[in-house]
Amino acid sequence: MPLAPTRRAVLAAVLLLALPASGSATERPVTVFAAASLKDVLTDLAGAYERETGDRAVLSFAASSALARQVEAGAPADIFLSADRKWMTYLKDKGLIRDETVRDLLGNRLVLVGAPGAAKAEIGAGFDLAGALGEGRLAVGLTASVPAGIYARQALERLNLWDDLKDRLAEAENVRAALTLVARGEAPLGIVYETDALAEKGVAQIGIFPEDSHEPIVYPAALTKTAEGEKPAAFLEWLSSGKARAAFEKAGFRVLAPK
Template identity: 50%
Template sequence: MMWVSRYLLGAAIFLALLARPVMAEPVTVFAAASLKTALDDVAGNYDGKVILSYAGSSMLARQVQQGAPADVVFLANTDWMDVLESDGLIATDTRVDLLGNRLVLAGPVGAAPVEIGPQLDLAAMLGDGRLAMALVEAVPAGIYGKAALDSLGLWGAVEHSVAQVDNVRAALALVSLGQVPLGVVYATDALADSHVDALGVFPDSSHPPIRYPVAAVAGREQAATAFLDFLTGPDARTIFASHGFAVLGD
């Protein structure tokens, strides 16, 4: 009878293993730097391992072009996603414009609010200081920021006072640490840093719409599917909204 007991025990263990939930495959996500606080929160609520790599959207797109091992790419600009799509590097049917944002002038906590328009004397506000911005020719926040300042007639007065950095979170850090008096960042960035206030919001009409597209990298759909389903689902949408993003399609 000993062999019967061992057989039954082995069968019970085997059935228990079958009953255990299958963990989702680890997923590597290349994401725009401005997503960090919210996406860290989203990933922490996902039932699986997520490897997050943050940088400016232009850098991430180039890394995907060079064959970097990403499963999902989540950018802050539709133009860079268009580039990847035209190169055949994303699974087009998985692409979704998931989030929206606004552009703000960031300053130290307690600084006086301003109305951003053609009448704003931004150069006087800077004095001898610098205006922190992401790279204005490559990184979405910088591209949006330059477009906004240009359309309002403010760019010419401040362009030689701009401190350009690799991504919008680096621009935010310069303001947060008091190394510059002002910066152009997303509203969600200012909300994420307790040492920074949004002093004013740039008119939506002053720059192209800010959209965050997400997609699976071509050939990595199987690894990306579960996380993309979660990312576009109700729980993740609630988290993004709590961090100040506009959730598109709601």
């Protein structure tokens, strides 16, 4: 005997509830909040990961400080990849990071960039950076919050260059924005990461800041407390794989995570 319309509707509802939800934690992509300086290499790696595993990673790039504030405000990130330890510690202290998953993934160097063809220079305490600027301004990340800007201020202070330059800065919201100012000719010189200089054909690397002029540049990565399922952990682990290591090294990063 055919089912009555009401019974058919009830049965259909039961069957629908028994099916896995299309938006479940196991099916949704991994959401990664990553420092702006990682944009090129991490975008390529996410594509390689999807081709290899079928799993997708959605990437959001900005200054580490801005991303940390977004996580604090409840943004649904699974992985946080910072350009310094400060903002990772900030989220750890607020109970928003899984402490046992934190790893120092990458290292970098701080460099001075200018227009293509700019002469190389030895950067040290006697370097006349103010004179090299002419009438222009020095492009840097925000020196109070953006990791690249914080490193830049540390270097300028330790080389006794800060007092001559602190009022001649063009501070940008992240290191890639500072790089763009130089690439577009809006600032004659800028302080960025070595990997940024390598990625942008519109600038030339003038010199490298001494490593003892600033804190070590370290990129820690970790799962957030809201990460669900196995996929975020799998992607984080894959970032230490041989394929990922090779890509990071080709982009100019130092790989710190163990093999």
